[in-house]
Amino acid sequence: MFKLPKNKCIRKTILNVVSVYLTTTILLVLALSYMYLSNQEKHIISLQQEKVDIQSQQIINELELLDDNIVEEVAFYPRLNNIGSAIYDIDKNLIFSTFNEELSSINQKQFFKDNFIYYVYKVEPYYLGAAYLVIQKEKTYEFNNELTKIATIVISIILFLILTSFLLVKILIKPLSDNLNLLDKFIKDTTHELITPTSTILNNIEVLDLNKVDEKNLKKINRIKIGATTISNIHKDLSFLLLNNRQKSENKNLNISDILNQRVEYFKILANNRNIDFKVNIQDNIYTTIDSHRAERLFDNLISNAIKFSTKKGTIFIFLSTSSNHENIKFSIEDEGIGMKNSELDKIFTRYKKLNDNISGFGIGYDIINSIIKEYDIDIKITSSENTGTKVTLIW
Amino acid sequence: MVKLFSILLISVHLFANPYETNCMYCHKDKKELQLFMAQYTLKYSSEKKTKKALLRFLKNPTSNKSITTYGYIVKHGFKEKSKLNDKDLRDAIDSYYDKYNIKQFIK
Structure with a gap:
């Protein structure tokens, strides 16, 4: 057949x-x-x-x-x-x-x-x-x-x-x-x-006794860590994309405030490398039912995109809180980067669509974001203007 | 008594069907009347056309308008013009048609 x-x-x-x-x-x-x-x-x-x-x-x-x-x-x-x-x-x-x-x-x-x-x-x-x-x-x-x-x-x-x-x-x-x-x-x-x-690479860097390393080598180790983190991130995205259809979501009531804090910490080394500052306002102990792996991919892609499109020495604002009646969770991330045209916003969720060839990546970030927000019925709002920045808001 | 009888006679005459009082006096044979109707129907087909042809013939009978055979005319002679007015003549034709039209015999 x-x-x-x-x-x-x-x-x-x-x-x-x-x-x-x-x-x-x-x-x-x-x-x-x-x-x-x-x-x-x-x-x-x-x-x-x-x-x-x-x-x-x-x-x-x-x-x-x-x-x-x-x-x-x-x-x-x-x-x-x-x-x-x-x-x-x-x-x-x-x-x-x-x-x-x-x-x-x-x-x-x-x-x-x-x-x-x-x-x-x-x-x-x-x-x-x-x-x-x-x-x-x-x-x-x-x-x-x-x-x-x-x-x-x-x-x-x-x-x-x-x-x-x-x-x-x-x-x-x-x-x-x-x-x-x-x-x-x-x-x-x-x-x-x-x-x-x-x-x-990442595990060995973690266990290195950095006190015994001189400043010159510390800079080199930092660069190795940044490279390894980037590779690890790409690896996680590709794995998610390839295995997404076959892996069943293991939804649990998770503290997404903790997850977001961990992810911000994880990306700090990449942000610091470009002198990008994080301004974080995360309300403590916000719980929602989600698969931990998917929550991680969602935040990672939004944060890494914000870093990629930010100008050097820019600031990224991250916000997470519940609504006054505790019915909704609102997450937003805003960068001061190159921004996008309105025509580009329409194509943002297309897989392998790279809006800027000068920036590294496969063009799969928003495809992953889209599949996760669809699965959990999360509303997304993207506002952007060229040379000013982009703000992504999620409400669920 | 004579007066009463006269009134009765006049009323019967007034309300009598022109067909019965005028036509049946000569045309007593039912089969003959049925045959005439069959001849008219064969030639004129519809009720309207048959009645029209009958009226035209009765008002002014000619051999051209007659549907009977030459032998019948020779034997029985030719009919005189009807002395009935148009209304009575039409009533007589309607009664004749109602009684002998072919349609009612088809089963």
């Missing part, structure tokens, strides 16, 4: 191509079927016409016989199997009918009404006063048969088209899909390979 690839982009492309292909071909098949059916309908009617011509003549002959013997008390109107008939006078008033349907007009030689075809014949002389003979015949089962046949063929063609379209798209998209899978595998392997060395 055909399985859609896991990659969202490929899946979307396949579905788009298939839907366009199927819509156009199905419309074409339906148009052809309609044309064929109309043609068949005409053919069936003409075939029926020949039979009905004979039957109408039979009725007219019987009417003639009745008219010759009209002195009898009762004239029994001729009735034929499988058809209904009616006679009308010259002013088109009904004289007698064997069917119940009322006809408002008999001006056409042939017409459809409900499930019947009506054939109108002129009668002369006017036997029993009849100037018109109307024959009623069911739309026949030949036509229904034809309809069933066409419906079966159309459904089969549509099923065949669905199947072939998916196979075709799969064949066409295979090279692209293979390359993307390869890239995915490469990123996964690289990410995995980064865990051990990064952790080793």
Whole structure:
């Protein structure tokens, strides 16, 4: 059975191509079927016409016989199997009918009404006063048969088209899909390979006795720590992005004030390196139900973005508090950086979209933020102006 | 008594159907009347056209307007113009049509 690839982009492309292909071909098949059916309908009617011509003549002959013997008390109107008939006078008033349907007009030689075809014949002389003979015949089962046949063929063609379209798209998209899978595998392997060395570097720096290190070497160790922290952060983001779909959230009632304080502390070394100052206003002991790993990714990405886009010697304002009625939690982070245009704000959540090529990164930060705020139904508001800074506010 | 009888006779005459008082005096044979109606229907088809043809013939009978055969005319002679006024003539035709129209015999 055909399985859609896991990659969202490929899946979307396949579905788009298939839907366009199927819509156009199905419309074409339906148009052809309609044309064929109309043609068949005409053919069936003409075939029926020949039979009905004979039957109408039979009725007219019987009417003639009745008219010759009209002195009898009762004239029994001729009735034929499988058809209904009616006679009308010259002013088109009904004289007698064997069917119940009322006809408002008999001006056409042939017409459809409900499930019947009506054939109108002129009668002369006017036997029993009849100037018109109307024959009623069911739309026949030949036509229904034809309809069933066409419906079966159309459904089969549509099923065949669905199947072939998916196979075709799969064949066409295979090279692209293979390359993307390869890239995915490469990123996964690289990410995995980064865990051990990064952790080793960071752990060893932590246990170093910095009192015994001279100032020159302390600066070097600091740079190593900054580099390792950056790699660790990238590693965590990539892991989250790659494993997000497979890892189930372990939600717990967590003290996010503590988590945010820890994350601010973690990023201080990066901020200090660029002479960026943190102005922090975090209310103590704010609790909410969230997965600790996801809370960490959310704050890390917002803080690291603020650092990346800040100008040197700038200030980053971080604020966390509950609303006066304790129903909502409000978090905001504001930088004094390069800011963004309004047009750029619309594209901010697109994965791999880098708004500024001069700043390092993969363009995945806001994609991660977006997936987390969606999961926890958190409202986000981003205000930004060029060369002034950006403020991101979260409310949940 | 004679007065009362005269009033009764006049009332019967006044309210009598012109068809019964004028036509049936000569046309006593039902089958013959039915046959005439069949002939008119065969030629004129609808009620409206049949009544119109009958009125035209009764007001001024000619062989062209007659639907009977030449032999019938030779045998029974030709009908005189009706002396009834238009209203009575129409009433008589309506009664004749109601009684003998072909439609009612078709089952």
